[in-house]
Amino acid sequence: MSNASSQISWTTSSPVPALLRGLAKLGMRRGLSRLASGIGGRIRVRCGTVTLQLDLASAQERHLFLGLSEREVIALTRTFLRAGDTAVDIGSNIGFHTAVMANLAGASGRVYSFEPNPDLRTRLDYIVDHNPLKNIEVIQAAVSDTGGEALLQVSSLSGLSSLLTNWNPETTIRSERVPAVTLDGFLEVRGVDSIAVVKIDVEGHEAAVFKGARSTLERRAVKVFVFELTPPSHPAYSRRRTDEMLASLESCGYSLVNLAQNKGRRKARNRAIDRRSILDEPERLAPGYNIAAIRGGDHER
Numbered sequence: 436m437s438n439a440s441s442q443i444s445w446t447t448s449s450p451v452p453a454l455l456r457g458l459a460k461l462g463m464r465r466g467l468s469r470l471a472s473g474i475g476g477r478i479r480v481r482c483g484t485v486t487l488q489l490d491l492a493s494a495q496e497r498h499l500f501l502g503l504s505e506r507e508v509i510a511l512t513r514t515f516l517r518a519g520d521t522a523v524d525i526g527s528n529i530g531f532h533t534a535v536m537a538n539l540a541g542a543s544g545r546v547y548s549f550e551p552n553p554d555l556r557t558r559l560d561y562i563v564d565h566n567p568l569k570n571i572e573v574i575q576a577a578v579s580d581t582g583g584e585a586l587l588q589v590s591s592l593s594g595l596s597s598l599l600t601n602w603n604p605e606t607t608i609r610s611e612r613v614p615a616v617t618l619d620g621f622l623e624v625r626g627v628d629s630i631a632v633v634k635i636d637v638e639g640h641e642a643a644v645f646k647g648a649r650s651t652l653e654r655r656a657v658k659v660f661v662f663e664l665t666p667p668s669h670p671a672y673s674r675r676r677t678d679e680m681l682a683s684l685e686s687c688g689y690s691l692v693n694l695a696q697n698k699g700r701r702k703a704r705n706r707a708i709d710r711r712s713i714l715d716e717p718e719r720l721a722p723g724y725n726i727a728a729i730r731g732g733d734h735e736r
Contacts, residue, residue: 445500449478452491452500459501471497483538486565487530488558495594499531507694507721508661509535512632515659515733519543520631523618525578525644528594529555530562532634533571540631542568547621551577551587551613552596574621576614578637580646585615597638601671617647628656635662639671642680652687658733660689664724667717674714681710689728695721 447453451474455467475492480500489496498504512532516522518541524533526549533548540546548571550559559573577585577598590596590606597603622628635644641662651657665672681691690707712719713726720726 445502446481447478449474452478456501459503467501468494468497468503471501482534484567485534485537485562487534487562489529489531493593495592496529496531504722505531508532508634508725511659511661511694511727512536512539512634515729516540516544516631521545521547521627521629522631523633524548525618525634526550526636526638527559527573528552528636529558532636533559533573534562534566536632536634537562537566537568537571540568540570542570544570546571547625548573549576549578549616551575551585551615552589552593553611553613554589555593574616576616577640578618578621578635578644578647579615579640580617580643582616582620583614584612587611587613595638597640598643599639599671602639602669618644619648619650622651622656628654630657631659633657633660635660639665639669641665642676645680645683649683652683652689655688655730658730660684660728661694661725662728664713664717664720664726666724678710678714681713684728685710688731690731692727692729693720694725694727695719 445456452471455471459467471491477488477490480487480489489500491497512535516536516539520540521544522536522540524536524546527533528550530548533546536546548559553575556575563571563573577587579585579598585598588597588600588602588607589609589611590603591608592606595603595606635641637644664677684691691710691713693708717724
């Protein structure tokens with residue numbers, strides 16, 4: 436299932452960050468994030484032909500640039516997303532995964548990028564404006580179990596904004612009403628009937644996204660979902676809600692995969708696990724509690 440024809444190559448014209456990324460690729464990662472933080476400010480980074488901005492003053496964005504986080508998610512995306520495919524990025528934040536998806540899908544593919552936080556719109560517009568493939572559409576809306584409006588808790592840390600009031604209240608700077616859609620409703624309006632990859636990162640709201648995608652699940656229109664689970668130590672965690680969400684995926688013919696098995700791999704290895712293992716042994720999951728749900732018959736052989 437690998438996409439051998441479309442490779443991901445991260446480059447930047449800024450010499451010092453380029454050197455640090457080169458060292459990270461060689462496995463010399465100790466202390467690189469601290470060194471990069473001393474540079475600070477935004478740099479232009481190219482993912483293949485798609486250009487985005489990363490702020491080295493942000494620990495999250497430094498780690499993305501240096502390849503210290505999200506590597507397992509990228510490996511999965513690389514495995515299943517091919518030129519000409521459609522992908523959906525729900526909770527795209529600064530657009531890192533949107534850029535990866537756009538590069539892999541190519542000019543004949545399509546990427547729908549959902550981000551409700553208006554403070555991030557300029558970051559996403561920059562990617563669209565500097566994307567010669569012209570295959571990205573940014574939708575400034577939350578994805579949930581019902582359409583209409585939702586109340587977004589906007590965080591001072593961009594990656595922590597959430598529709599849950601108890602997700603990270605200590606960093607919440609304001610509440611803002613934002614448009615909301617369901618995945619089922621959006622795909623029906625757009626006439627999209629086949630999707631390679633859906634990435635979901637909505638800070639505790641994942642179960643609601645899947646509830647609003649019931650028809651999509653039953654039609655098995657998506658090849659693979661990759662998403663975060665709420666950590667059991669978090670106040671917003673509910674074992675019952677997590678169990679119901681995972682059970683609904685299994686009932687529609689999706690196998691659950693622990694992305695921790697892909698640590699350090701460029702190509703995903705996708706052995707299925709039972710949801711009880713996920714619920715009972717969450718410490719064995721990948722950092723960030725990322726897991727995947729892969730449609731039966733689409734596992735790598």
